[in-house]
Amino acid sequence: MGGQAAHTTAEAWLGRPLAERPSAEEAIRRYLAAYGPATVMDLQQWSGLTRLGEVVREMDLRVFATEDGAKLFDLPEAERPGPDTPVPVRYLSEYDNMLISFDRRTRTRICDEEYRGRIFTINGIVKATVLVDGFVRGIWKVTRERREATLEVELFAPVSERERADLEAEGTCLLDVLAPASPSREVRLHDA
Secondary structure (H helix, E strand, C coil), X not given: CCCCCCCCCHHHHHCCCCCCCCCHHHHHHHHHHHHCCECHHHHHHHHCCCCHHHHHHHCCCEEEECCCCCEEEECCCCCCCCCCCCCCCEEECCCCHHXXXXXXXXXXXXXXXXXXXXXXXXXXXXXXXXXXCCEEXXXXXXXXXXXXEEEEEEECCCCCHHHHHHHXXXXXXXXXXXXXXXXXXXXXXXXX
């Protein structure tokens, strides 16, 4: 594909005019539906807006506290799995909102600070990551040579045999989506 870049307005895309004054409450509800529970700093990181603490205090939200006393807000009707609920492995794309839509302090709930430099590069790139039991445990990329597509997974820490099998199974599904025309597909896990 080539040629001139096509641009349009949000109004043309949506087929209606934009609201004169967007609702901060509605934006907060949508964010929490996707990423809650979250702190006010998380909301501000994601939205680029400031002074959302005032808005949050006026909303009907559930409030939780972390071990260090930070306040987390969530929708009252949101489902919250129990602490023993199994978490499947996941492959997150580059610039995934799970990593960039949270304040740095909150992000440590899923990503150890020691891995930050391997994921967030100095030139602003956020690499694709692997979640094992809900925590970042590596980065991934797909390489292609001729008719072969390979999912390369660089693990940051050891994983169990079961987790390894799950990474391979989920990685195979990912390759089905990313490289459907490649007759040869392989998942390679590189240990820490």
